[in-house]
Amino acid sequence: MPDLSDAPVSPRDSALRTLAVEQAAIGDLKAKLDAHFDRACELILACRGRVVVTGMGKSGHIGGKLAATLASTGTPAFFVHPGEASHGDLGMITPTDLVLALSNSGETGEVTALLPLLKRLGVPLVSMTGRPDSTLARHADAHLDSGVKREACPLDLAPTSSTTAALALGDALAVALLEARGFTAEQFALSHPGGSLGKRLLLRVGDIMHSGERLPQVALGSPLRDALLEITRQGLGFTCVVNADGTLAGVYTDGDLRRTLDQHRDVLSLTVDDVMTRPGRRIAPNVLAAEAVRIMEDGKITALAVVDDQQRPIGALHMHDLLASGVI
Missing domain, CATH: 3.10.580.10 (CBS-domain)
Incomplete structure (x- = not known):
């Protein structure tokens, strides 16, 4: 853990260090893209239902954004809170769906508690974690490695680099699916009718x-x-x-x-x-x-x-x- 007794750095130096650490974390993702990424894309493209994204805490926030990005780029998706899923919301998931679960540790209790139920439903599981040997990763049909060497937080505690990496990896997944589907600008506009893009591409x-x-x-x-x-x-x-x-x-x-x-x-x-x-x-x-x-x-x-x-x-x-x- 860094020595916090050192003289404090300037706000700008702190910001530059944070950006450098997070930039490096995103750069490291390139080497982590492997056959599991291809498999994840295959499973999602073959899904006849919807992609159900779940995650707890900061991973949940990233998951919510990822679900929205998928939904607006041709992959029907929505977010389910894992805690609520164990208390009734699991009924939102059908056998034709696919679950995409995010957890930096891969051991988040509220998420791993869903594994037996998902297996019973026979729902494909794609996980995104920072630990390929974690419980969530081992039980997934495809695992996306979003691990980082360290957080940008000087305490190496607050999710910073890890959430940035997960966000970037989620975007990479959404764009790969978009291109695989041949998703067009007009199709994008159909899900954004209220925006200026929708007006330019839809209004005649x-x-x-x-x-x-x-x-x-x-x-x-x-x-x-x-x-x-x-x-x-x-x-x-x-x-x-x-x-x-x-x-x-x-x-x-x-x-x-x-x-x-x-x-x-x-x-x-x-x-x-x-x-x-x-x-x-x-x-x-x-x-x-x-x-x-x-x-x-x-x-x-x-x-x-x-x-x-x-x-x-x-x-x-x-x-x-x-x-x-x-x-x-």
């Missing part, structure tokens, strides 16, 4: 466009005055201009209006055909809203006409809609 133009009575449009050949009134009425900064068959002929925008005023003296004598933009930027309703952002930014425009397969306007999308939806 049709979800946020203005449609029905909120769709600004005038017929080809209409007086320019009608187009201006429609732009003002809908407040989207543009109007669609449609052919007799209902297809999009072009658009008339605020920018077109400024150019019209610069180039024409008698604007009231004009029809929208004379000054509209042809064919006009357009987008399909099933396109990701994030792609609409890119089109607007590239074209330096603030609105798009939304058209169906026959190029008939069915909606209108403004940059403000994308801002309000959280896509940008």
Whole structure:
């Protein structure tokens, strides 16, 4: 045990030492990855139920995070407190599940007490401990060695390096499973619909466009005055201009209006055909809203006409809609 009678180090030196010790602990994990890691991945990938993660104390906190990471990356998982498991919560575990148990010592009483019950259920067990010769490790179908040489705590007592190593090893396991499953960014977004990533990967133009009575449009050949009134009425900064068959002929925008005023003296004598933009930027309703952002930014425009397969306007999308939806 370190001699604590030495002169105290500065807070920054203490922090640097802690980071160095924990960095070394993570680095040492590379040499510990062996056939047991491969076996653990095989067992989890073959699991038809869920991965039930358990652990006590600090290992339990790491286990809770690991369960959440697994669940959000394609491996259904949840955390069960080992103490509660012995008092009824074991009923959450079914024969189709797999248990992933964390214990730095591998001898935590609340965790090892579950071993006979898990064996009776026939549930595969993957353990993560700092001692490959521990009770938990010996009874597991696959053991992940998260052992460290020492804790970053100067007393070598408080779980620091050991929890960091377990956290990193858990992340390595989750990522290996993610890649083995071919897990995609869109699948990730499905479990994060409330976040900005979910909005970028899930929200489509049709979800946020203005449609029905909120769709600004005038017929080809209409007086320019009608187009201006429609732009003002809908407040989207543009109007669609449609052919007799209902297809999009072009658009008339605020920018077109400024150019019209610069180039024409008698604007009231004009029809929208004379000054509209042809064919006009357009987008399909099933396109990701994030792609609409890119089109607007590239074209330096603030609105798009939304058209169906026959190029008939069915909606209108403004940059403000994308801002309000959280896509940008």
